[in-house]
Amino acid sequence: DTGVSQNPRHKITKRGQNVTFRCDPISEHNRLYWYRQTLGQGPEFLTYFQNEAQLEKSRLLSDRFSAERPKGSFSTLEIQRTEQGDSAMYLCASSSGTGHTGELFFGEGSRLTVL
Amino acid sequence: GENVEQHPSTLSVQEGDSAVIKCTYSDSASNYFPWYKQELGKGPQLIIDIRSNVGEKKDQRIAVTLNKTAKHFSLHITETQPEDSAVYFCAASITGNQFYFGTGTSLTVIP
Secondary structure, eight states, X not given: OOSOEEEOSEEEEOTTOOEEEEEEOOTTOXXXXXXXXXXXXXXXXXXXXXXXXXXXXXXXXXXXXXXEOTTSSOEEEXXXXXXXXXXXXXXXXXXXXXXXXXXXXXOOOEEEEEO | OOOEEEEOSEEEEETTSOEEEEEEESOTTOOEEEEEEEOTTSOOEEEEEEETTOSEEXXXXXXXXXXXXXXXXXXXXXXXXXXXXXXXXXXXXXXXXXXXXXXXEEEEEEO
């Protein structure tokens, strides 16, 4: 499968714990995005990487959230001191960045439940 | 920032009928408008997109129209089939980096 891969698919954690999600984009894609989706809502932009550089961050990304893409390939999203309000589906997407806009290819998401 | 509104939130149609989903956006600088289909347990998948220099685009049973003056765009699905049942999201983008999504339309096609 050469699509966007996300792990783990499901994570249940207790409030206050740290969690980390991993995203492996389509190999030739240089752009990588993280989105958050809650039930009944559309995806909300969190952050965006071009290669290893984090170029944009949403105001939704509090200081408890950190994302990295150290070698311009896979990315991790860490949430520290989780809160119940962090419960959501975390979606990763990648694109080739061809031209001004490019199609986003989404992974199947990592669902976080904070108890 | 950009604000995208989407209507209706749910839509039921008989198989073979047409379905129309409408979105409005707030920022006149937005210039790229993709539509995504999300099936249960999966990530959104692009089905069609339109850029601001085009008024209409068709791909088989799917078409999208854009009215830049009114700042709205619509998705039209003709001859609907049960496999069209899913949640559909519209989106708008200015930079091609940040995409602002609507709240989704749950489409049910009744056989």
